[in-house]
Amino acid sequence: MIRIRKLCKTFVSRSGAVRALSNIDLTVEQGQFFVLLGPSGSGKTTLLRSVAGLERPDSGEIAIGTNVVFSSEQRRFVPAEERGIGMVFQSYAIWPHLTVFDNVALPLTQGRKRLARARVRDRVFEALKLVGMEDYAARPAPLLSGGQQQRVALARALAVNPELLLMDEPLSNLDARLREEVRVKIKALTRELGVTVLYVTHDQVEAMTLADSIAVMADGDILQAGEPDELYRRPTSPRVAEFFGAINWIAGQTLEGSRVETEIGILELNAHHAPGSGRMIIGVRPEDVKLSPAPAHPTNELAGKILSASFTGGEFLYEVEVNGKLLLARAMSDSEALKGSVFVHFPCARMTLFPEGAIERTKEGENG
Amino acid sequence: MSHPLNAPNRYHSINTRCFLPTQRSVLIAIALIPAAAIVGLLVIPIWVSVRVETDAGFAFSLHAYRALFSDPFSYRTLFNTAVFSAVATLTALSFGVPSAWIVERTTLPRKGLVFTLMTTGLLIPGFLSAMGWVFLLHPRIGLVNAALGLVVAADWARINIATPAGMGFVQGLGLAPLAFIMTAATFRSANPELEEAAAVHGIGSARSLLRVTLPLALPGILAAAIYVLTIGLAAFEVPAVIGLSNRVFTFSTYLYTQVHPQEGAPRYDLAAAFGVFVMALSGILSWLYFRVLKEGHRFAVVTGRSYRPRQVELTRGGVRAAWGFLGFYLIIGQLLPLATLIWSSLLRYFQLPSAAAFANVSLVNYRGLPWPYLIDGLKNTAFLMAAVSTLVLGLSLAISWIVVRSKARGRFLLDAVAFLPHAVPGIIFALSAAYVALFLLRDVVPIYGTVFLLLAVYVLERTSFGTRMLNNAIAQIHPELEEAGQVMGISLFRRMGKILAPLLLPACVNGWLWIALLTYRELTIASLLVTPANVTLPMVIWGLWQSGSFTRAAAAAAMGLFFMLPFLFFYWYFGRRLAPEGLRT
Numbered sequence: 001m002i003r004i005r006k007l008c009k010t011f012v013s014r015s016g017a018v019r020a021l022s023n024i025d026l027t028v029e030q031g032q033f034f035v036l037l038g039p040s041g042s043g044k045t046t047l048l049r050s051v052a053g054l055e056r057p058d059s060g061e062i063a064i065g066t067n068v069v070f071s072s073e074q075r076r077f078v079p080a081e082e083r084g085i086g087m088v089f090q091s092y093a094i095w096p097h098l099t100v101f102d103n104v105a106l107p108l109t110q111g112r113k114r115l116a117r118a119r120v121r122d123r124v125f126e127a128l129k130l131v132g133m134e135d136y137a138a139r140p141a142p143l144l145s146g147g148q149q150q151r152v153a154l155a156r157a158l159a160v161n162p163e164l165l166l167m168d169e170p171l172s173n174l175d176a177r178l179r180e181e182v183r184v185k186i187k188a189l190t191r192e193l194g195v196t197v198l199y200v201t202h203d204q205v206e207a208m209t210l211a212d213s214i215a216v217m218a219d220g221d222i223l224q225a226g227e228p229d230e231l232y233r234r235p236t237s238p239r240v241a242e243f244f245g246a247i248n249w250i251a252g253q254t255l256e257g258s259r260v261e262t263e264i265g266i267l268e269l270n271a272h273h274a275p276g277s278g279r280m281i282i283g284v285r286p287e288d289v290k291l292s293p294a295p296a297h298p299t300n301e302l303a304g305k306i307l308s309a310s311f312t313g314g315e316f317l318y319e320v321e322v323n324g325k326l327l328l329a330r331a332m333s334d335s336e337a338l339k340g341s342v343f344v345h346f347p348c349a350r351m352t353l354f355p356e357g358a359i360e361r362t363k364e365g366e367n368g
Numbered sequence: 369m370s371h372p373l374n375a376p377n378r379y380h381s382i383n384t385r386c387f388l389p390t391q392r393s394v395l396i397a398i399a400l401i402p403a404a405a406i407v408g409l410l411v412i413p414i415w416v417s418v419r420v421e422t423d424a425g426f427a428f429s430l431h432a433y434r435a436l437f438s439d440p441f442s443y444r445t446l447f448n449t450a451v452f453s454a455v456a457t458l459t460a461l462s463f464g465v466p467s468a469w470i471v472e473r474t475t476l477p478r479k480g481l482v483f484t485l486m487t488t489g490l491l492i493p494g495f496l497s498a499m500g501w502v503f504l505l506h507p508r509i510g511l512v513n514a515a516l517g518l519v520v521a522a523d524w525a526r527i528n529i530a531t532p533a534g535m536g537f538v539q540g541l542g543l544a545p546l547a548f549i550m551t552a553a554t555f556r557s558a559n560p561e562l563e564e565a566a567a568v569h570g571i572g573s574a575r576s577l578l579r580v581t582l583p584l585a586l587p588g589i590l591a592a593a594i595y596v597l598t599i600g601l602a603a604f605e606v607p608a609v610i611g612l613s614n615r616v617f618t619f620s621t622y623l624y625t626q627v628h629p630q631e632g633a634p635r636y637d638l639a640a641a642f643g644v645f646v647m648a649l650s651g652i653l654s655w656l657y658f659r660v661l662k663e664g665h666r667f668a669v670v671t672g673r674s675y676r677p678r679q680v681e682l683t684r685g686g687v688r689a690a691w692g693f694l695g696f697y698l699i700i701g702q703l704l705p706l707a708t709l710i711w712s713s714l715l716r717y718f719q720l721p722s723a724a725a726f727a728n729v730s731l732v733n734y735r736g737l738p739w740p741y742l743i744d745g746l747k748n749t750a751f752l753m754a755a756v757s758t759l760v761l762g763l764s765l766a767i768s769w770i771v772v773r774s775k776a777r778g779r780f781l782l783d784a785v786a787f788l789p790h791a792v793p794g795i796i797f798a799l800s801a802a803y804v805a806l807f808l809l810r811d812v813v814p815i816y817g818t819v820f821l822l823l824a825v826y827v828l829e830r831t832s833f834g835t836r837m838l839n840n841a842i843a844q845i846h847p848e849l850e851e852a853g854q855v856m857g858i859s860l861f862r863r864m865g866k867i868l869a870p871l872l873l874p875a876c877v878n879g880w881l882w883i884a885l886l887t888y889r890e891l892t893i894a895s896l897l898v899t900p901a902n903v904t905l906p907m908v909i910w911g912l913w914q915s916g917s918f919t920r921a922a923a924a925a926a927m928g929l930f931f932m933l934p935f936l937f938f939y940w941y942f943g944r945r946l947a948p949e950g951l952r953t
Contacts, residue, residue, distance in 0.1 A: 052855050056775075079390075080854045093852035097870040110866050111857030153852075160856050 002028040007060035038217035053080030086157030127159035279356035288350035289329035417640035432641035451532040453600035459540020464547025472555035489545035493889035498609035500705025505529035530614035554588025602793030604892040654791040713922035733923035764834030790832035798896035841875040
């Protein structure tokens, strides 16, 4: 549905040039819910706005469906108003001088393809019904709450019957409870309509719950693209791993076979990790650090000591010391919190390996 | 069953319309017309001042500058201008700044009224107040001087308004509302925490005012001072009413007499040379103005949080003193000269109010007005008000949209050019336009002596205000409101009509009325471009004054004030917000 090749964009400001997109390659399949995830300044919004036609990239190519909408080689730039897409903006961009009905109707009466009056009415109400706002049609826009504005924005974007729906942080202005509710609704609705969605967010939980596929962006680059669990379980860089939540880093050195001598003791790794030779770092997420009061596993189990336990509701967050190194562990809170000496198990399938220096390189990248 | 919204998409074909100009380029073309005209009008004086006609055509020469700077009269004019504008600035600040502080930072009751009156004060034509002041302070017939004469017979006990300082005082009274509005903004945006910090640490409120409030407001006050000085430097109306007949010249009246000499041929070269000199001066002052504003931002008085500045609690005595001060200004600055003017219009010759004078009150001056001429002027003025305001808003919308919203290259240059008429005295524009119409366009477009010449120059002059206003107004509208329309297929012109224009409507109504009112009172540009065929109302009034029929001029002026009332009412009704900052009066 979307095919992006070698897309580059540099912003020049008084303080210097900022590389917002550097050589982005990306493909979004028909009907896919694709999320662009990254911290602010990573280029995700610039990429979305380039697809919309609101930014003009410096070079590269963008095709939507079979149409090339931007190509620096062909010197082609189709303006936004002719790309025929729907979009939900971060601010919702509900026109404050119009009613709910007129907000949804305006693109149908003033847009590229204008409908007959009666058709407009039907189409507007169909769209408002989808988001449950049909009873508010006559309401002036300034009288809507944030959540209602968000729904009208979605209805307006869907009413033009787009094959591609773009969403720019649509939930970031809602409060936490409403956000969860709307998230579920957006997912169900877009699935039902079969529309292709390109969605920008900086919230990894939002990304993982919504996406069929995620591209993690930083500094104008796509670090990794794939399905949510793949990104979570098999990040290709420490930076992606850290982006999806807390992770413990353990330095080590390969011994013979799949054994690694680490700063906390010797650990056995899976064959699929295919450890090269030399120094490396191992990443393991807090929920994969298994604690037990008595020995429970034949391998990869080390003695440790619990320094603190915090109750966070559904689970405990432990600080454990293993051979002088502080690690984070997370466990369900269905029983009493553990205390004192424990056994710490590292399941070998749940460990991720990177060559030594990967973290330092990441840090440099962040600073530079 | 497939959902209706899930029907196959029909938006597949994308035409790129290679052959038609895009709406954006049409908009840019519209914006470039006034910009090019402004640049043209500013280049003309330079060109006129350095060329000399020879047998072979034209040659480059600095003779005009040599003639200008070897004539003692030029130096006297410069000295007069310096005294005039300095006194005007001081007067404007000494009334405007305390008033602004009182209104913004004290608990004075009913102070909203002051804002309304000050905004109106900006619209009262300066030449009408000047006429009133002549009736008050004329050496022979002036009301105040006559009263003084009852006490002391000697000549030294007369106040002569027809001096550079006297005219400066009158001009300053007229500019005080501008100083008020500009510094009110500064006082309003002051961070109260800075003063609270002083209070908590034991600094009393009087000391706090001197040591914290004023130093923080200083850049704003200084910027206002420079701005007022720039306007005073080139002010025309007061020197034209008071100075011309007494042969006391400032820059703008000098320029006027060079183009409209009582004897001999017009000296466009001398006028242009002086114009270029003052343009350079204005340029330096404008640069200083922006420098000071920028420095002011370093204090970061505005933090973007919304808060109400700390207000000084006024005692009963304080309230009386504050209203006394404000009332004093409103009476001598606005009310007294206009009341004197109306009083004079009712008398055959000027006399002090007395039982005998009241017995002589009549409408004879009104009956004696050249009514057909006056109505011509009124018609032209009405046409100009409607046409100038509408055209300015249209052109400004095109320019401001390009400057604020588009990413077109050179948009900042376009913005700077649109701002230029703000920084360059209007009389120079008029000089330039007169020259173009008389000598360059005469055979091509015979526009001289028509109302369309006035229209063109007024529009160019006011576009600076229109773009300042719309730049601010557009910047306050979230860009995503337009982008949402764009992404959903609404073309640029339709977005402007259906989304931007309705959102800008309040600002536009306000701006339209403001421009119309300034057009109504405009005399400076008209003085060089009006002929009997395209006379405006202010020119009729001034013409009567110049011919020496003072009381009939007063009657015409009273009619002028009368016609203005409905517009003032509309302005209050629709606007009732303060006049946008940085207005040119």
